[in-house]
Amino acid sequence: MINKVILVGNVGRDPEIKSLPSGSRLATFSLATNERRKDDSGNWVDYTEWHNIVVWDRLVNVVEQYVHKGKLLYIEGAIRTRSWEQDGQKKYMTEIRVRELRLLGGPGGSGGSGGASSRRDSGGGDSGGDGFPDDDDVPF
Numbered sequence: 001m002i003n004k005v006i007l008v009g010n011v012g013r014d015p016e017i018k019s020l021p022s023g024s025r026l027a028t029f030s031l032a033t034n035e036r037r038k039d040d041s042g043n044w045v046d047y048t049e050w051h052n053i054v055v056w057d058r059l060v061n062v063v064e065q066y067v068h069k070g071k072l073l074y075i076e077g078a079i080r081t082r083s084w085e086q087d088g089q090k091k092y093m094t095e096i097r098v099r100e101l102r103l104l105g106g107p108g109g110s111g112g113s114g115g116a117s118s119r120r121d122s123g124g125g126d127s128g129g130d131g132f133p134d135d136d137d138v139p140f
Contacts, residue, residue, distance in 0.1 A: 003078045009033035011071045015063050027055040027063040052095045066103055074102035
């Protein structure tokens with residue numbers, strides 16, 4: 001089975017960073033993706049979809065330093081839906097759990113090309129087994 005999503009979009013709000021009692025860290029923020037298509041009258045219409053993004057552990061450091069509202073990002077991850085009880089009603093939220101994050105555009109914001117890349121590896125490669133590339137491999 002495959003659960004993979006790829007998104008390119010702009011950050012909708014500055015990330016919120018949390019530290020959990022277990023010592024893990026997470027960052028959450030929204031990402032907007034846009035699609036342009038013609039309506040029934042032949043006019044171009046922009047459609048925006050908002051995604052709830054969740055980043056864990058070592059990638060939180062990258063998010064904390066470089067991700068801010070308006071930044072253009074490339075994200076690979078998995079779709080997860082969580083649920084909870086609130087006021088006697090069951091609530092659901094669909095999130096994208098990030099496995100790979102690339103900063104697109106220039107240093108100040110969105111647009112352009114290039115950028116930096118970070119990946120949360122599952123071991124192997126040059127990561128030293130900690131799920132993050134060696135310092136010499138990080139492009140920033």
